Amino acid sequence: MKSVRVRFAPSPTGYLHVGGLRTALYNYLFARKNNGKFVLRIEDTDRNRFVEGAVENLISALKWCGLDFDEGPETGGKLGPYLQSQRLGIYQKYIQELVVKGDAYYCFCTHERLEALKEEQQKQKFPQAKYDKHCLSLSKSRIEENLANRIPFVIRLNVVPNQKIIFDDIVRSRVEFDSNNVDDQVLIKSDGYPTYHFANVVDDHLMEISHVIRGEEWLSSTPKHVLLYDSFGWERPIFAHLPLLLNPDRSKLSKRQGDVAVEDYRAKGFLKEALVNFVALLGWNAGDDKEFYYMNELIENFSLERVNKSGAVFDIEKLNWLNAEHLRKKSNDDLLTMLRIEILNSQFSTLPTGRQVLNLPDAYLLKVISAMKERVSFVKEYLSNSPYFFEAPSKYDESSVLKNWKSETPDQMKKLYESFAKLNTPVKEDFEASLKETAAELNIDAGKLIHPLRLAVSGMSSGPGVYDILVIIGLEETQKRIDKAINTISVI
């Protein structure tokens, strides 16, 4: 088998679509699995769609996901340049070859004529509106005359009618088209730029691409590409058309129905490991029950033969779950680094009282992490789910107050406060013994103290075991909070 070279060839729209990520990922996995090369090529042949900074965004999103390419803009490579807008001369050269062969021809038709033609064909109920090859019969001298007179032109593919165009696709097996349904596609636009169809074929050949792995939306135009390969006498790459990513209503995944850019998910706090893992499973599986994957495991197990044919709905619930799974698998040290960044980006960095939060020692944060690790799905939830580790509660969960803070509670808390006061640098067990003792003295269940205590110390009704909370915030802070709760809650 000849060496594997694949490419991800996005148009620079300004951001990386998750569908694009999936396409890029499958290309990447296939390349790595087969010791091949992964090339990034930017398809920027539409000057009307130029977006400032789009290429940089694309590259940084790709890199964030861990998809490093072997050749591409910035990176370079032997078969560049990798920006199609810098390859115009190349297309000019190759299109001439086609014109000489008669497989492409100049067309001087105006927009008006094209428009009228289409209208007429529709009126006559043609099965499909197609160019009528009007300019194919232009004499050589006429063409030269037009060219000399600078009449705007395009160059079209000369599709020979009544032919079967057949190609193989790894995902869809054999696909067959009738050339009568293939239009004389514009190859070179009047501004001199190539269309996607032409540039993509020329570049894939010149860049020695072995496998074209792309979205299903390209399946219908593949016959045009095949015609081009054949006309040049170039070997066709192996095609693999990937199923589409869908909205919950099964339409093509779009901005209207939620986030669609990789950077959106990044901003929301999703881990790249989770996003990549999730997206990999949308349309592929190894045939077993494994669902949790790291990148190296994906590479090891990936194969195009196991890619599905039908579209997959992007289900955020499952992404959430995978994010939690990946987060829990992180080491506490990694989590510490992430938590610090989260704190830096939180309200604490601007709040005057936030200073001490920023300066919390590693040892403290590490304790918070062990206590909360099983209870968070996102790093930011360390702050939102257990704010009490960072600041004393300023309000108390209403339903918990109603349920746990009875008229006798303040006195009981006072008693507990006094018991705790006798402790000296208590560990978890000391707090527990002290509380149970107090409960016994008061002749009540430990729960009658535990729940109000949790409320007093955290302001909420959920979280790690109370004693864990107490140890982390410390005896002094515990007492302060009990005291504050007694005063504040009774006032309500």
Place this chain on the structure above:
RNA sequence: GGCGCGUUCGUCUAGUGGUCUAGGACGCCGCCCUCUCAAGGCGGAGAUCACGGGUUCGACCCCCGUACGCGCUACCA
């Protein structure tokens, strides 16, 4: 409209003619654990395998048709 592609639990999927009265995962529900919330364990509901014809002793798996969905139908990619 034409052409192409697709169709297994709500969602992602396993399944390549008998092992399928269809398996797993997410989500949902219940139980256990338990000071709460998670995590974990156990269990449950949930798919007449889009529908209709064939082929076959036998079809989720093969063939044909229909329906529905999606894609393409640009001097956009």
